[in-house]
Amino acid sequence: xxxxxxxxxxxxxxxxxxxxxxxxxxxxxxxxxxxxxxxxxxxxxxxxxxxxxxxxxxxxxxxxxxxxxxxxxxxxxxxxxxxxxxxxxxxxxxxxxxxxxxxxxxxxxxxxxxxxxxxxxxxxxxxxxxxxxxxxxxxxxxxxxxxxxxxxxxxxxxxxxxxxxxxxxxxxxxxxxxxxxxxxxxxxxxxxxxxxxxxxxxxxxxxxxxxxxxxxxxxxxxxxxxxxxxxxxxxxxxxxxxxxxxxxxxxxxxxxxxxxxxxxxxxxxxxxxxxxxxxxxxxxxxxxxxxxxxxxxxxxxxxxxxxxxxxxxxxxxxxxxxxxxxxxxxxxxxxxxxxxxxxxxxxxxxxxxxxxxxxxxxxxxxxxxxxxxxxxxxxxxxxxxxxxxxxxxxxxxxxxxxxxxxxxxxxxxxxxx
Amino acid sequence: xxxxxxxxxxxxxxxxxxxxxxxxxxxxxxxxxxxxxxxxxxxxxxxxxxxxxxxxxxxxxxxxxxxxxxxxxxxxxxxxxxxxxxxxxxxxxxxxxxxxxxxxxxxxxxxxxxxxxxxxxxxxxxxxxxxxxxxxxxxxxxxxxxxxxxxxxxxxxxxxxxxxxxxxxxxxxxxxxxxxxxxxxxxxxxxxxxxxxxxxxxxxxxxxxxxxxxxxxxxxxxxxxxxxxxxxxxxxxxxxxxxxxxxxxxxxxxxxxxxxxxxxxxxxxxxxxxxxxxxxxxxxxxxxxxxxxxxxxxxxxxxxxxxxxxxxxxxxxxxxxxxxxxxxxxxxxxxxxxxxxxxxxxxxxxxxxxxxxxxxxxxxxxxxxxxxxxxxxxxxxxxxxxxxxxxxxxxxxxxxxxxxxxxxxxxxxxxxxxxxxxxxxxxxxxxxxxxxxxxxxxxxxxxxxxxxxxxxxxxxxxxxxxxxxxxxxxxxxx
Numbered sequence: 001x002x003x004x005x006x007x008x009x010x011x012x013x014x015x016x017x018x019x020x021x022x023x024x025x026x027x028x029x030x031x032x033x034x035x036x037x038x039x040x041x042x043x044x045x046x047x048x049x050x051x052x053x054x055x056x057x058x059x060x061x062x063x064x065x066x067x068x069x070x071x072x073x074x075x076x077x078x079x080x081x082x083x084x085x086x087x088x089x090x091x092x093x094x095x096x097x098x099x100x101x102x103x104x105x106x107x108x109x110x111x112x113x114x115x116x117x118x119x120x121x122x123x124x125x126x127x128x129x130x131x132x133x134x135x136x137x138x139x140x141x142x143x144x145x146x147x148x149x150x151x152x153x154x155x156x157x158x159x160x161x162x163x164x165x166x167x168x169x170x171x172x173x174x175x176x177x178x179x180x181x182x183x184x185x186x187x188x189x190x191x192x193x194x195x196x197x198x199x200x201x202x203x204x205x206x207x208x209x210x211x212x213x214x215x216x217x218x219x220x221x222x223x224x225x226x227x228x229x230x231x232x233x234x235x236x237x238x239x240x241x242x243x244x245x246x247x248x249x250x251x252x253x254x255x256x257x258x259x260x261x262x263x264x265x266x267x268x269x270x271x272x273x274x275x276x277x278x279x280x281x282x283x284x285x286x287x288x289x290x291x292x293x294x295x296x297x298x299x300x301x302x303x304x305x306x307x308x309x310x311x312x313x314x315x316x317x318x319x320x321x322x323x324x325x326x327x328x329x330x331x332x333x334x335x336x337x338x339x340x341x342x343x344x345x346x347x348x349x350x351x352x353x354x355x356x357x358x359x360x361x362x363x364x365x366x367x368x369x370x371x372x373x374x375x376x377x378x379x380x381x382x383x384x385x386x387x388x389x390x391x392x393x394x395x396x397x398x399x400x401x402x403x404x405x406x407x408x409x410x411x412x413x414x415x416x417x
Numbered sequence: 418x419x420x421x422x423x424x425x426x427x428x429x430x431x432x433x434x435x436x437x438x439x440x441x442x443x444x445x446x447x448x449x450x451x452x453x454x455x456x457x458x459x460x461x462x463x464x465x466x467x468x469x470x471x472x473x474x475x476x477x478x479x480x481x482x483x484x485x486x487x488x489x490x491x492x493x494x495x496x497x498x499x500x501x502x503x504x505x506x507x508x509x510x511x512x513x514x515x516x517x518x519x520x521x522x523x524x525x526x527x528x529x530x531x532x533x534x535x536x537x538x539x540x541x542x543x544x545x546x547x548x549x550x551x552x553x554x555x556x557x558x559x560x561x562x563x564x565x566x567x568x569x570x571x572x573x574x575x576x577x578x579x580x581x582x583x584x585x586x587x588x589x590x591x592x593x594x595x596x597x598x599x600x601x602x603x604x605x606x607x608x609x610x611x612x613x614x615x616x617x618x619x620x621x622x623x624x625x626x627x628x629x630x631x632x633x634x635x636x637x638x639x640x641x642x643x644x645x646x647x648x649x650x651x652x653x654x655x656x657x658x659x660x661x662x663x664x665x666x667x668x669x670x671x672x673x674x675x676x677x678x679x680x681x682x683x684x685x686x687x688x689x690x691x692x693x694x695x696x697x698x699x700x701x702x703x704x705x706x707x708x709x710x711x712x713x714x715x716x717x718x719x720x721x722x723x724x725x726x727x728x729x730x731x732x733x734x735x736x737x738x739x740x741x742x743x744x745x746x747x748x749x750x751x752x753x754x755x756x757x758x759x760x761x762x763x764x765x766x767x768x769x770x771x772x773x774x775x776x777x778x779x780x781x782x783x784x785x786x787x788x789x790x791x792x793x794x795x796x797x798x799x800x801x802x803x804x805x806x807x808x809x810x811x812x813x814x815x816x817x818x819x820x821x822x823x824x825x826x827x828x829x830x831x832x833x834x835x836x837x838x839x840x841x842x843x844x845x846x847x848x849x850x851x852x853x854x855x856x857x858x859x860x861x862x863x864x865x866x867x868x869x870x871x872x873x874x875x876x877x878x879x880x881x882x883x884x885x886x887x888x889x890x891x892x893x894x895x
Contacts, residue, residue, distance in 0.1 A: 018658075029670065036677040043684065054693045061700065079689070097513055097533050103689055111519070114529045117688040121513045122767045122794045123680055124533075126783075127541050129673035136540065141665050149654050235654040237437050239661065240561055244441070247554065252448060255545035259455060261537035270530030271470050271517055274495065275477075278519070282492045286482070312832045340535055347537035357540035371538055 009176045019181065022146050026139070026188040033134040034196035037089035040128065041200065044100070048081050051101065055079035068402050069395040070315025073106040073388075076410075080104060080384055082377040083415040085368040086202045090193060090210065091132035091360070093369025097124045100374075102381055106392055108325040109385045110277040110333055113378060114270060131193055132363040135214050136356040137250055139189055140221045144242040146181050147225035149235035150174050174230070182222035186215060206366050213366075217359045250356035257350040257357075265346055267339030268332045280328040284321035296320040299327060306397040316396040323389065337375060344371045380415070387411040420584050424592020425599065428566065432600075438562055442600075445550075445558045449607045453547045457505040457614050464618075467497040467516060471854060478851050483842045485831065486819040487706075487741065490812050493521030494851060498528070498800045501791035501858035502620035506611040506628060507548035509792025512536070518801070520808035522745060522815075523705065525752045527688060528801065547611055548786050551632050552779055553668050555604055556639040560660040562600055563643035566593040567893065568650045577895045586893030590644060590886060597640045601633065608632055624861045627789045631868070634875050635782040641882035648889045667777040675773035675780060683769055685762040695755045702751065705744030708737045716743055730825060737828050738820025742813055749809055756805070760798045767794045774874040781878065784871035791858030795867055800856055807854050814850025818843055 013019055055077070062075040082100040099118045118124065127133065151174055190211055197207045224245070228238050284292050293307040309317050326333075351358040364370040391411055394400065432438040474495040481489060497517045504511055515528025533544075542549070567589065570576035579589060612625025643660060650656035703712025720732060720739060729736045774781030787793035819828075822843045831841030858864070865872075 120763045121510045251542040254539035254543040258543040343537040
């Protein structure tokens with residue numbers, strides 16, 4: 001491809017009004033997606049800030065009403081949250097459908113961790129227009145539409161042979177033309193992303209990986225569309241075949257994959273976790289105290305010297321059976337988590353064969369909005385809950401006198417993003 | 418045979434000769450049938466599981482031994498939302514809303530365990546349902562079949578012949594649209610199958626017919642749009658490109674843009690945030706576990722006056738139970754006020770989103786479809802409200818038993834030793850206060866009423882496009 005042919009094609013393109021329209025549309029949609037993502041992330045951040053403040057106030061108010069450790073632990077909730085990353089604006093991922101904030105207290109965690117403060121399901125069902133969706137699903141269609149009839153249109157217009165003979169080689173005018181078209185679309189799509197990344201101070205390496213992934217993905221579609229366009233068929237056949245491929249790779253394949261994964265990788269039912277937990281916690285009231293204290297001490301040998309109970313109600317026993325409730329469902333709960341991990345892993349493998357799903361998952365991974373990040377957040381909630389227990393247990397078991405000042409040392413939830 | 422029918426037959430002949438049209442139509446029907454079968458299977462399984470869990474939860478509750486009644490208030494109960502029969506066609510919100518709620522005293526828990534939480538994530542469209550196949554892909558097939566209807570004749574110069582023979586533009590449009598409508602009818606057969614399956618599990622057939630009507634309208638909108646573009650376009654390739662662009666805009670872009678716009682225009686505070694405000698209100702009500710809480714002074718005085726006694730011990734009812742019942746009622750009032758506020762805000766969002774149905778027929782259709790399938794937001798809210806009614810009922814039933822069947826002295830002294838703890842129990846017969854819970858869909862007329870706003874947008878789309886196509890048909894020229 002020579003410079004002069006490049007210039008000739010560029011000039012030709014700049015006069016193609018339909019094409020300019022597509023480029024502007026791409027630019028607009030990309031900007032909308034990025035702006036929407038940025039705004040959503042900002043809203044989430046503001047919500048977290050606001051919640052942190054009112055969470056603290058609420059806790060202080062609740063604590064002020066009580067003067068023993070057991071009541072303090074019972075009535076004070078703690079906010080946990082999953083801070084959006086600096087790239088979350090590009091791929092909102094599970095933040096749309098899964099809760100990214102919980103308030104937990106010292107009671108059995110298994111009864112609390114599955115609470116869903118997850119926003120309006122009506123909106124979650126369709127999903128927001130974020131950049132990942134735009135890039136993975138919409139951009140290929142745009143590329144298909146602008147690339148599919150490069151040759152067929154000239155062929156039907158009778159200029160095919162003429163163009164070929166004036167350009168020298170068989171493929172070069174189409175190759176240049178396709179390349180320039182695809183390039184213009186890619187630039188129009190990525191430009192708003194770069195601006196969004198600058199404004200939310202995305203880490204350079206993340207941004208680089210994202211842009212590289214998007215470029216590779218769009219190159220794949222462009223090459224596919226270019227090759228299909230060389231096919232000596234009418235443009236409707238070419239377009240239908242390309243759209244069919246898009247439907248197959250983007251929707252039908254993934255749907256079949258999802259179905260297969262959900263069937264083949266079993267996962268305990270959520271209801272079983274809840275029912276088992278409730279039975280364990282409630283039975284404890286009627287069982288002899290040793291039935292609680294023995295398994296508790298097994299997990300926490302450091303309290304074995306303090307495990308004797310004398311009265312019919314003691315806070316240490318109460319919180320011990322909350323923990324034993326958690327211990328009892330731990331196998332199911334762990335299986336539930338492992339099942340989700342396994343399903344996610346299987347989905348990741350299958351996504352290798354479904355480029356749109358692959359790109360979406362890739363961007364969500366970079367943005368920390370994939371299932372793995374959500375599960376990591378769940379683990380942070382668990383870790384925090386452990387800290388909370390470690391804070392209160394010494395006070396409850398050693399029967400330390402209540403001291404409001406000591407509450408300042410209550411653990412704080414730290415959000416790694 | 419009149420000219421219209423002849424034209425329609427010609428169109429079908431053309432499709433049957435075209436490998437592309439045949440292959441695509443077959444693939445579409447195959448995809449549709451598979452989805453219909455698999456979704457029906459999944460939803461039936463889900464219904465069985467959830468109904469089973471529901472029965473189990475009820476039996477477990479009733480089977481609890483003699484206990485202190487307040488223990489049962491905290492022991493709590495579970496309710497499960499079982500999917501409506503037409504969910505097998507359009508599961509709607511079923512997969513993104515929690516399916517079960519734990520009901521206990523003093524709290525309204527959120528619905529937990531949405532199927533989407535545990536399912537493999539393979540992109541936004543991977544949860545393929547028959548409804549989605551119709552909404553997304555049926556228009557593509559219609560476009561593929563119909564984009565050439567008129568422009569093809571124009572390109573091959575047969576249009577001039579037709580017009581010269583005195584076949585008017587309106588007649589041509591009538592013929593082409595009859596052919597397209599027959600294709601639409603064939604495409605809708607699997608929907609009818611879904612409706613019959615749903616009817617077999619107790620859904621009135623009228624709901625299924627309503628669903629049929631919605632999708633008939635939706636596909637007719639696309640049929641009219643396709644014909645219109647085909648009439649106006651000069652080249653077949655242009656018609657196809659324009660229609661693909663319209664499809665891209667209406668089915669892929671606008672719905673999610675509408676969601677973004679809705680979330681931005683009407684933001685709602687999350688549950689934790691409103692709960693924090695609520696907790697502040699609740700603290701003012703007093704702690705129902707503590708009958709000595711000054712918040713209940715008046716209740717105590719009134720009660721003593723009512724029974725004309727001097728001390729709490731002389732009361733014929735257990736003060737603790739009375740306080741528990743009174744404070745639960747007060748607290749529930751606050752809880753409900755906040756819950757209603759949140760649901761109202763969600764409903765407002767849903768209505769705003771639904772308004773976008775005037776901008777894209779897909780949203781209008783999806784909305785009406787969910788409403789008729791009883792898998793929309795209002796149905797989920799009804800589940801939440803019914804669950805709350807069950808909660809309040811059994812908690813108050815237990816509190817009344819606490820007041821009437823448990824001696825105050827025994828209650829106060831229950832902590833002294835094992836024997837006194839045993840005395841502070843009531844018989845397990847009292848657990849029968851729990852009512853059976855079966856979540857059933859709204860009546861068909863209510864559902865249709867819910868679908869009405871979206872449906873009117875859809876009818877508008879149809880009329881506008883049909884009229885425009887008719888006008889363009891009258892002016893068909895070579």
